[in-house]
Structures are given as structure tokens and as C-alpha cells.
Amino acid sequence: MSRFYVTTPIYYVNDEPHLGHAYTTVLADVLARYHRLMGDETRFLTGTDEHGQKVQQAAEKRGISPQQHTDAMSPRFAEVWRRLGISNDFYIRTTMAEHKAVVRRVLQQLWDEGQIYADDYEGWYDVSEERFFTEKELVDGQSPLGNPVVSIKEKNYFFRMGQYQQALIDHIEANPGFIVPEKRANEVLGFLRQPLGDLCISRPKSRLGWGIALPFDDDYVCYVWFDALLNYYSALSFGFAGDETDAFWPADLHLIGKDILTTHAVYWPTMLMGAGLPLPKTILAHGWWLFGDAGAKMSKSKGNVVKPLDTMDLYGRDVLRYFLMREMTPGQDSAFSEGLIIERNNAELANDIGNGLNRVTKLVETQFEGKLPTGQGYGEAERALKTLAGEVAARVAEEIARYHPNGAIGAVRQLSGAVNRYLEEKAPWKAVKQPGGREATAVTLYHAAEALRIVGTLLHPVMPERCGELLRRLGAAPEPA
Known part of the structure; x- marks a missing residue:
């Protein structure tokens, strides 16, 4: 019997479930159902990303703990997926103890092998994206994503990501199906023409207390993306029928939106290389849903975000599922x-x-x-x-x-x-x-x-x-x- 393991991104608990989230999750569901129909042993994973500065700040505003905040927010996504008929086999939350144990184990391995080191870092920090940017990367004093940034200098820990740059280039060029569609693979190769550098994988607890503590320095927590990406791997060890890591890793398919391509097609593969783990077989970066005659990307600031349950209530669950699958060619934007x-x-x-x-x-x-x-x-x-x-x-x-x-x-x-x-x-x-x-x-x-x-x-x-x-x-x- 063949096996098939498909994942969606895990969705940030501070977000509202929107049409883009629904598309990715319905796409994963449809593919999982087809593979079950064909007799394949199938695993389908989705869930929520629950650590980081935005969660901590939102909890502080509400006067509750970050855990209480995530416990209240995560079920919103699960409820949307239930009503959309999503047949995921497991729903992972990055606050689960089993996931945190896997993250700490991988961090300890990389530290023991000298692949993580401490250094001072000075740069511009985008709180919204929880990422650092260099001076050269700023656009008119803002992050490349248009968000405000603040100058920060502090000690942090770094993963030697740059040492895997050529290995990643070689893998992409040798495996045309690794990143699809082809234009997304070319984007990543273009990104890799510049020196890759190393990845900051920590935040000091003095600034951010809500995260997974580093196993080798309890004064720091793990960078939220490093933690979140490992969910695809960690879930197999505890989320299904026993430890199924050997049976289902590497994943057959990671489904993502094109806005998180670099994170999944550069950070994630180099992390896996560092840990000595096989890379996923395919990363599919789909396009965006565009709204109205002008073809504007949906965004909160423009007030054109479509809530999937509102649309489903108007036209029916299966009509919405059919429309999403019928209308978009994966990799292209759709109206x-x-x-x-x-x-x-x-x-x-x-x-x-x-x-x-x-x-x-x-x-x-x-x-x-x-x-x-x-x-x-x-x-x-x-x-x-x-x-x-x-x-x-x-x-x-x-x-x-x-x-x-x-x-x-x-x-x-x-x-x-x-x-x-x-x-x-x-x-x-x-x-x-x-x-x-x-x-x-x-x-x-x-x-x-x-x-x-x-x-x-x-x-x-x-x-x-x-x-x-x-x-x-x-x-x-x-x-x-």
C-alpha cells in the first residue's frame, strides 16, 4: 500500500480564518480524500501556530495569560475546518508538550554539533512578522512587507544556515518537483544567488517570554518560525497511531501560500539538512485570491477579506469547496x-x-x-x-x-x-x-x-x-x- 502525507501551514492564532486559509485547507483535504479513495494510507495535518510576540502582546491586552489566549483562539480555526468538512487526521498546536519536546531535542542536537552559536546581533526588527531585517533590506524605512521596524541590538543564538546554501541549490536543481510551480523554484534560486547568512533562532526572555525555552540557555526562547516549522515533523511522532515518523517522513506535500515561500523553501530545508533529516518531496506554493474588478489582494486594511463561513452560509459548504477547487490553478492567482x-x-x-x-x-x-x-x-x-x-x-x-x-x-x-x-x-x-x-x-x-x-x-x-x-x-x- 502506498502512503501519502500532506500538510497545510499551521495558522497563526491571532489571525482570523479567511478565504486564503480555507483554500489551502480545502485543497489539502481534497488531495487527502483522493488518496484515500485510491487506497493509499493517508495522513493529513493542520493546526495552529501559538507562540511569539504578537500572541504575548494580545494576551497582555486582554489581561490573561498567553496560554489562556491561545486556548480561546485556536478552536476558531478547528471549528471553521469542521464546518467546511475538513478530514484532517490530526490538529496540532505548537503549545502541545510533545511538540515542544521535539523542538528542544532538535535544538539540543544542533547545539551539540556546533551548528548553533551565540553572537551579538544588531538590526531592524519587524514585530508584526517577528523577523529581523538588515539596513539594505528596508524599503523607505519599513520592512519589505511594509511594516514598521525598530532598531534592536542584543545577544542571540544563530543556526549556521549559510553552510547549507550550495547543498540547497543543488537539491532544487536536481529535483524539479521539489518546489512547484517552476516559477517559485526560480524565485528561490534567485534569492539564493546572494549570500545566505545564518538564521537568528532565539529571542531573549527579557523581551519575549512566550515561547519554547532553549535547552542550552533558559534565558532565551526559540524563534517562532523555527518552532513552528518543526510541527510537520514532530506531529508524526505523537499525533497519529503511535510514532509514524519512519513510515511517513519525508512529507509528500507541504501546501503553502506564496507569501511564506522563503520560510518553507529556504529556512525549513536547511534546518532539516542540519538535523540530518530527509527533505519533503514537494512544496507547493499557491497563489492569492484577488478581489473585485481591480484584482486587489485581499487584506484587512482594504476591508475586502472574505470570511469562509459567511460565504458557506450563503451558498452551501460543497458549493464553496467546488468553487475554490474549480477556480484556482495551484500556483496562479485567481479572482x-x-x-x-x-x-x-x-x-x-x-x-x-x-x-x-x-x-x-x-x-x-x-x-x-x-x-x-x-x-x-x-x-x-x-x-x-x-x-x-x-x-x-x-x-x-x-x-x-x-x-x-x-x-x-x-x-x-x-x-x-x-x-x-x-x-x-x-x-x-x-x-x-x-x-x-x-x-x-x-x-x-x-x-x-x-x-x-x-x-x-x-x-x-x-x-x-x-x-x-x-x-x-x-x-x-x-x-x-
Whole structure:
């Protein structure tokens, strides 16, 4: 049996779950469901990132402890994923004792091997991103992300990241599928043309008390990104059925937004190299959802952030899942509008799949006492439909192997469209009324229902509720996993 391990980023507890978070998580869910459908032993991880300065400051404002703050905030994400039908196998929180133990173990290993050292650091600190920037990196006195910075000089600990620069370049060039799409790999290679330098992996407790204490210096806590990135690895040791690290590491797929590409495609691989661990097989950096005719990126400052539950309440869970998977090609930006959601639902779900299903089930109810006939005769039209169904199933497998659910949906739509054309050609609602037409109608309904069963099965990972109902109406059981 093949294995498949997919992860989302862990989401920062101070954020509000938005459409971008939902897209990444639904994409991971759809891919995990497809792999389960194909019989693969699958693990799907998501969760929340709960340490750092922003969490500490938010807790102070509320007059509560950081742990109380994260305990209140983390369930918001879990609830959104539950309502969106997300089938994650584990939900990790970086405040879990087991995760913290793994982080401290890796830190101790790197310290013992001389890969972490102490030094004074002076630079510009972006509190919002919890990152240092050099003078050269500032843009008009702000961080490259447009956030205010403060000058800080202090002792810290550093990971010798720079010593892995050439090894990382070699790995990217030797493994074209390591970072996808290709343009993101080229971005990382461009970044690596400049000296990489070492990574500050600590914060003094005098400034930041909320984090994982360094095992070799209790006056410091671990840098939040170093801590958070290790969740993909740590979860396998305690989050599933026993320690599954050997079985499922390296991860098959890390799904991320393109805004955290450097962190995942530079910091994370060099950390793994330092720890002597295999690198993930693929890091897929997807694009952004753009809002309105101007194609503006969603942001709080612009007031155009889309909350997934609000959209789901308007149009339904599976309609939103379908739209997200249908509309975006991973790696490219895509437009969001409620008009597009309505259009996709009406044209592709109701008029296409729904219309074919209703035609078949209505005739089964009225003409065959609710029992799907077993007429299995084959003419040219039936052979063509069966051939197409096989081709579509093969193409879906190819598209999922490329992590392109939108391509898989496009393939399935070819089959659902063919079913409707087949029904139009055979017109069983007319044929059944003709002398001797019942047998021909039975053949038509059988083949149309079988093609629709395949449609429902192949789209089940995208729309588990709607396709589950489709399969039940056709008498198909059991439902796909």
C-alpha cells in the first residue's frame, strides 16, 4: 500500500480564518480524500501556530495569560475546518508538550554539533512578522512587507544556515518537483544567488517570554518560525497511531501560500539538512485570491477579506469547496466574486450534473418502481460513454498526481456533459412510451446511471455531501472514503 502525507501551514492564532486559509485547507483535504479513495494510507495535518510576540502582546491586552489566549483562539480555526468538512487526521498546536519536546531535542542536537552559536546581533526588527531585517533590506524605512521596524541590538543564538546554501541549490536543481510551480523554484534560486547568512533562532526572555525555552540557555526562547516549522515533523511522532515518523517522513506535500515561500523553501530545508533529516518531496506554493474588478489582494486594511463561513452560509459548504477547487490553478492567482460562485453552481452543478441525475432518477422512480434496471446491452453510444469514463478516471488520477484538482474537475465535467448529451440523444422519457421501448430505456438508464456513479465517485473528494447524496440516489454503496 502506498502512503501519502500532506500538510497545510499551521495558522497563526491571532489571525482570523479567511478565504486564503480555507483554500489551502480545502485543497489539502481534497488531495487527502483522493488518496484515500485510491487506497493509499493517508495522513493529513493542520493546526495552529501559538507562540511569539504578537500572541504575548494580545494576551497582555486582554489581561490573561498567553496560554489562556491561545486556548480561546485556536478552536476558531478547528471549528471553521469542521464546518467546511475538513478530514484532517490530526490538529496540532505548537503549545502541545510533545511538540515542544521535539523542538528542544532538535535544538539540543544542533547545539551539540556546533551548528548553533551565540553572537551579538544588531538590526531592524519587524514585530508584526517577528523577523529581523538588515539596513539594505528596508524599503523607505519599513520592512519589505511594509511594516514598521525598530532598531534592536542584543545577544542571540544563530543556526549556521549559510553552510547549507550550495547543498540547497543543488537539491532544487536536481529535483524539479521539489518546489512547484517552476516559477517559485526560480524565485528561490534567485534569492539564493546572494549570500545566505545564518538564521537568528532565539529571542531573549527579557523581551519575549512566550515561547519554547532553549535547552542550552533558559534565558532565551526559540524563534517562532523555527518552532513552528518543526510541527510537520514532530506531529508524526505523537499525533497519529503511535510514532509514524519512519513510515511517513519525508512529507509528500507541504501546501503553502506564496507569501511564506522563503520560510518553507529556504529556512525549513536547511534546518532539516542540519538535523540530518530527509527533505519533503514537494512544496507547493499557491497563489492569492484577488478581489473585485481591480484584482486587489485581499487584506484587512482594504476591508475586502472574505470570511469562509459567511460565504458557506450563503451558498452551501460543497458549493464553496467546488468553487475554490474549480477556480484556482495551484500556483496562479485567481479572482473571487460571488457572481462566479453563482455561475459555477447554476451552470456546472445544477444544470449539468444535477440535470442528468434528476432525469435518470425520475424515470427510475416512475417507470421502474424505484429500482435501477440492469439492462447492460451495448451500442455504439454506450461503448463511447464507457470508453470516455475510463479515460476521465485516468486523467483525474494524472491531475491529482500533479496536485491539480481543477484539472480533475475539468475532466469530470467532460463526462457529466457527455451523460447529458447521451440522454438527449436517447430521449428515454420518449422511448419508454413507445412499443417495446421499455427494454431500450432500461439500457439507457443503466449506462447513464453508471456514468453518473463514476462522476459522483470522482467528485466525492471535492463535494462529499452532494456526491454522497448523488450516490445514494443511484443506490451506489458504500460511499467513497
